[in-house]
Amino acid sequence: MDLTSKIILVTGGGSGIGLELSRQLVALGNSVIICGRDAGRLAEAGNLTGAQAIAGDVTIAEDQERILSEIEAQHGRLDLLINNAGIFLAYDFNTDPDTLQKIEREIAINGTAPLTLTRRALPLLAKSEQPGVLFIGSGIAFVASPGTPVYSGTKALIHHCAQTLRHQLRPLGVTVFEALPPVVDTDMAKALKSGNFKKMKPTDVVRDIISGLRRNQTEMLLGQSRQIKWMSRIAPAFLFRQFAKTEFH
C-alpha cells in the first residue's frame, strides 16, 4: 500500500501506539485524523503531530457517525481506517467489585467498536482508490492470559474477524491488515512488570507496521508475537504457564 497523500483515521490517536502512528504517518505526507475520548489530550496530540483531532468515543454509534461525516465533508473519502483504540484491564473475575461493568466495557471498546466502525466506514472507504482497514491486535490473541480475564479474548476475536473480513471485503477492493504487537512500552503496559517480556518501543512497533503496510503484509507478527504464535501451536500448556507468571504493579 502506498502511504503518501492518504486520508487516514487513527482511533485512540492521543497516546501510545496511536500517537506514534499519527506522528510517523503525518511525517510521510498523509492527512491523519485522530479520535479519542479525552479532548484535551487529543488536541495536544494533534498539535504535536500535525494530525486533525476529532474528539469522540468509538463505542458510541453517534460519535462514530459524526467522525466519519466530518471526514467525508472535509476530505471526501477515507483511504485507511486504523482501529487502534483499546483498553487493557487486569482484575480478579470473582473478587473485583466492578467485574460486570469491566466485562461490558472491555468487549465494547476492544471488540465491538472496531467492527461497527469498520462497517460504518465502508461507504467512505469505497470512495478510495486503494482502501484499507488495519486492526491493532496483539500477540496475546494466541494465548489466554490468566491475569486479564477478558482482554486476550477480545484480541482473539479481532484476530478471527480480521481473517474473515479480509476474505469478505476482498471483492470490494478493501485490504484488511492486522498488526499483532507484543508488550509495548506505553501507558497501557505500565502496570505490567517486564518479567519474561521485553517491552517493544512504540517507535519500533510503528516502523514495522508502516513497513508491513507498504509491502501489503496483511498479518504482521511483531517482535515476540511470532514466538508466541509458534509456541501456542507446539507447547500451549507451557505458554499458558509462562503467562500465568505475569505480575502487575
Ligand SMILES: NC(=O)c1ccc[n+]([C@@H]2O[C@H](COP(=O)([O-])OP(=O)(O)OC[C@H]3O[C@@H](n4cnc5c(N)ncnc54)[C@H](OP(=O)(O)O)[C@@H]3O)[C@@H](O)[C@H]2O)c1
Ligand atoms: N501496550 C501494549 O503492550 C500493547 C500490546 C499489544 C497490543 N496493544 C494494542 O494497541 C492499541 C493501543 O494501545 P496503547 O498501548 O497505545 O495504549 P494507550 O496508550 O492506553 O492508548 C489507547 C488509546 O485508546 C483510546 N481509547 C480508549 N478507549 C476509547 C474509546 N472508547 N473511544 C476512543 N478512543 C479510546 C485512549 O484515549 P482516551 O482514553 O482519551 O479515549 C488512548 O489514546 C490497543 O488496541 C492495545 O490493545 C497494546
